[in-house]
Amino acid sequence: MTADLVVDATGQRCPLPIIELARRIGEVPVGGVVHLLADDPAAGPDVAAWCRMRGHELLEVHGGGYLVRRSA
């Protein structure tokens, strides 16, 4: 899957990667995909929780990367 936008939050401590993701998801259209790069160990549960809270779709998780589809 190719992303419409890459957000690099590598090296940032939570909650900063989630804040960065929230700030920038509006840059892709609804249905578009953001590729978040984050290596903080808390990013895994927090990206998933954020997607649930905001109604976005967590498509894929791979070592330090998260593909999120903007749903609203």
Place this chain on the structure above:
Amino acid sequence: MGDTPPPGYLDAASTEPLHPAARDALEAAYRAGWADPARLYGAGRRARLLLDTARESVAAQLGCRPDEVAFPASGTQAAHLAVAGLAEGRRRTGRHAVTSAVEHSAVLHALRRRPGDDAATTEVGVDARGRVDPDAFAGALRPDTALACLQGANHEVGTVQPVAEVAERCAAAGVPLIVDAAQSVGRGPVPPGWAALVASAHKWGGPPGVGVLAVRGGVRWRNPGPDDERGYGRVPGFENVPGVVAAAAALEAVVAAAAAEEVRLAGLADRLRAGVATVPDVVLLGHPEHRLGHLVAFSCLYVDGEALLLELDRAGFAVSSGSSCTASALEPSHVLVAMGALTQGNVRVSLPRGVDPADVDRFLAVLPEAVRAVREQLGASGL
């Protein structure tokens, strides 16, 4: 009930201030019970009598026999001894262990430190509310399972575990179950069926330095350390007689008051929960029904937990955050990860016995502003 806790102190799950009954007992026992309880002269016999009486009292509260109870220096040490002693005593059966993924780190670390390359542990997962499924737990038991561990209630989110059901399944499989009752002793009846029980006196208003390790008769627990005739063969060293006496006095006092006090605390916690839920982008954690009545846990989106604790400290509140007692502050709480919960901006509020209701209202009054301030610092306002 005597003294009220200091204003703004809402971290009972970490520790409670010394109960007045414990303070009196401690002072009296330092006068009367200072001598070596292993000696046969008068002062020694007095110390022994105080120790034995306190032990009987604690055993009665736990629903076991006095000779099954010993007093290590902390709940953590009790957990270490429970795990290591059962692993040792059950070596012939095997080296496998079963526990939940949300145990206190004292239990998880003890399980990891068991000798032998094949000392594997199955960590049974929990649902989003932090509760383990008894069937899943039972399904993890194997013929070579030496021991199982389950907490009475979770220390971070307050979820009460199905201990009685799990104990039944473990008994049917012939596997001894260690129950970590550190958060629940003194707040209600201890569920039956445990082979070993672990608790900590300072969490019920006893003094620090007194843990509880109870091992039922007939359970194959073996001292993992060097032989020592003290501590009933379970805990090495000179007994902390005044501490144990004070711990027993506090436990008697809080249990006597528990029926009314726990209901009062649960009502206050419900008020807290309802108030917390109105703060934007804050999620309540734990189980809606099966939970400790005095504990409320939540996570705040776009909030740094430490910064929030500092804001609340500035406003006069002592509360704590997830990842309690883990080695690395950089790792998110294993409890919240296991639940799949939001880990950032995590706060645990636990009401001490005797808490002033005004503290709860004051906390609810300052929380929204504290959360807003941290979000603003992080540039996350309005996201």
